[in-house]
Amino acid sequence: MASPEIPETLDTLRRVFGYDAFRDGQQEIIEHVVAGGDALVLMPTGGGKSLCYQIPALVRKGTGVVISPLIALMQDQVDAMRALGVRAGFLNSTQDLDERRVVEAQFVAGELDLLYLAPERLKLASTVELLDRGDVSLFAIDEAHCVSQWGHDFRPDYLMLSGLHERWPDVPRIALTATATEATRREIASRLHLEDARHFIASFDRPNIQYRIEPKTDPKRQLLRFLQTEHKGDAGIVYCLSRTSVEKHAAFLTENGIEALPYHAGLDAETRAANQARFLREDGLVMVATIAFGMGIDKPDVRFVAHLDLPKSVEGYYQETGRAGRDGLPSTAWLVYGLQDVVNLRKMIDGGEGDPAYRRRQTMHLDAMLALCETVECRRVQLLNYFGQSAEPCGNCDTCLTPPESWDATVPAQKVLSVIVRLERERRQKFGAGHIIDILLGKKNAKVIQFDHDSLKSFGVGTELREAEWRGVVRQLLAQGLVAVESNHGTLVQTEQSAAVLRGERRVMMRREPERPAPKAAKAARERKAPAELPAEAAPVFERLRAWRAATAKEQGVPAYVIFHDATLREIATALPTTLAELARVNGVGETKLAKYGDQVLETLASAG
Structure with a gap:
């Protein structure tokens, strides 16, 4: 009492x-x-x-x-x-x-x-x-x-x-x-x-999570580089939109020396349960999953959550990234997204189920997610604003660490819209983003020649930008609602707001991605992990305690964190208690755990000394 x-x-x-x-x-x-x-x-x-x-x-x-x-x-x-x-x-x-x-x-x-x-x-x-x-x-x-x-x-x-x-x-x-x-x-x-x-x-802020969003170029290679340079040996979750993508990326990571497990609704219940149990019980595993995985996952040492496809809403993104760093230690929320993500999600909404009011809500969710991706301001400020909370720039997201530029893209926007308009008015035709970019770049490929599009007045007017830059322009035009995607065929069309841009009445500002050299990013990752590191003399003691915990958890058939969280083991390794009374003063050691594991912990410490 x-x-x-x-x-x-x-x-x-x-x-x-x-x-x-x-x-x-x-x-x-x-x-x-x-x-x-x-x-x-x-x-x-x-x-x-x-x-x-x-x-x-x-x-x-x-x-x-x-x-x-x-x-x-x-x-x-x-x-x-x-x-x-x-x-x-x-x-x-x-x-x-x-x-x-x-x-x-x-x-x-x-x-x-x-x-x-x-x-x-x-x-x-x-x-x-x-x-x-x-x-x-x-x-x-x-x-x-x-x-x-x-x-x-x-x-x-x-x-x-x-x-x-x-x-x-x-x-x-x-x-x-x-x-x-x-x-x-x-x-x-x-x-x-x-x-x-x-x-x-409570505040929605998770200051230990670093939010980073970058353009999707080669997602498999980008993911591999991210894991190898910043999260080698760490437990984490990789989210993909489709079951096929889950299987493909899990196999790719495993082939490249990173142990990864798939999780999606298409797997039988026994395999899903076995993979989930392994993720919870073993150290350093990567779970590649659809959003079917993760709610309620109480694994405290998830060091990263990666998204290879654009989430449909800020709520979903926030909840999924929140599975990283439950123990309060530095963690990363990393997302790559590209033009095709925006096209696919717009098509899904327009062609999906639900009444018009529901589709409008879905569009609003997507617009908010796109605004978070394309902002030139602090990601954390934007994220917290969405949930009705104010914040100061965090200094620990990508836009704070490597500020992007905002540039006047009015002329490139007019060029894209001009191609769309000319195709529709002069040829009664509609095409997707790739073909429109080919016209702007003056590419005489089979499709361009087949439709005689090299005779268009807009052919070759966009050579000042590279293909990747044009994809960024189209992506941001979609994000700003200045072009739209037809749900049936994925072709680009004008919106009500397009005319003002074409007439020069509306200025179009866009985000220009800064260069982020990989070595610098890897160094930053090591610096972010510093708070999780122990004094040199405590590190081997911590590893000895982790080995004891892993064996005990395996013997009992429970996840390792059920025995003790990493944060508790770190405190024990640093404090080096020699009696049960001293051990009882460590955060996370309650009466039952002291009685059950206290002597074993002290024996492990004695053997480590």
Whole structure:
């Protein structure tokens, strides 16, 4: 029991989790829920959202029910809680009848602190009856953005959660997400009937993540160079838009000495589960995946997230990049994108499902993502502005480190539009970006000759720019809505705004990519990693501790971070405790872990000395 001087919530944080103080915002949320209040919490990945319901569940009488869409990760979540001495269990479709009965009996008997449920289980009358038979201390709705019908992770079963407060009016609810604009937040509050709940909004800033976006030229080679020069041996995630691209890039990395695993919906469930388990349990693996992978991944030492295709929205991009650096150490969010990405996504939106209002929302999402890519200002400022938060230039994104130029591209823009207009008016024809650029460059290839386009007045008027530069011009014209893509054929056409450019009434400013020499980038990467490095004498001790942790995790069949996070091992390697009392003062060493692993850690330190 906590002493009168120490609040029970802080005492629980120390005893169970091994930390002396709450992070910004956590204590206020926790005290509010402990007192029985409803809450909607927006907190970035790695900001400590889970503690906001875990500690109230431990302090309040009864069992905290956590509703999560992450069936594949529930076992790991429960293992992590049990390693802390928390009585946790889950109910989902992966269990057989006997396993479910054991967990149900534990819940009814009051022998669980936390019970994890998939949202679809609440459709079953048996689950509702079970919850009525037990004592529920709170409902935690994790990944609450899944209730947003037009969001990037919509789950229909989440809509049923609006009835929780009607069935159990005296049980507090806490809905949590890492990704929500003001509009999405209002939608979450409305759909879950949390309008009267207290809203807690933490800063979306992740200062340890360096955001970098560069033009796509040869994505495979760009990725390989990025990993070899900056993240050799690091764990990371590479996102691709298609299953084929996932397979291709995973094979390419493996062939080049970087161990990579594929993950996409086309793989059978057993292979997906095995690859996910390996990524979580082994050090230094790269997961190449579609966006089907990643929600709820609690691996703290993901050092980079790379995107080889343009994300459809800033929300999706922010959530995916947020999987890097959960431990607070320097990490990289790296994206390459090109003209074809913009063309493909515009076509997908125009030819996709949904009513016109939905397609307009999708277009707005894409426009915001393009604005982030093409900005000449600080990426972090632009990103935080999108979520309604202000910031100063960070000094740690690509536009801050190597500022791009803004240049007057009005004349090149007029030349592109002139070709489009001449083809349409004089020849009744429409073509894609590649052919239009060929005309501008005066290329007499088979297609140009076939259509007699070398006789056009605009033929060869664009030799002042290289092909790659013209692709950049067309890409930014698409981004600014000055040209459009026809969804059926991918051809370029004018927009309502094109005429003003052609008449010289509108100036067109564009971003010019600065030169970024590779050796300098590699040096910058090493400098960014400096905070993660240890004093020279502590490094071998840290490696010895990691080896002990890896063996222990393998023996127990759990991810290494369930034993101890890297940050905790670093602190141990630096402090070199010689007694259990000294070890107990290290962040991340709670009572249960001290009792379970304390002697082994001290033995490992003694053998390292």
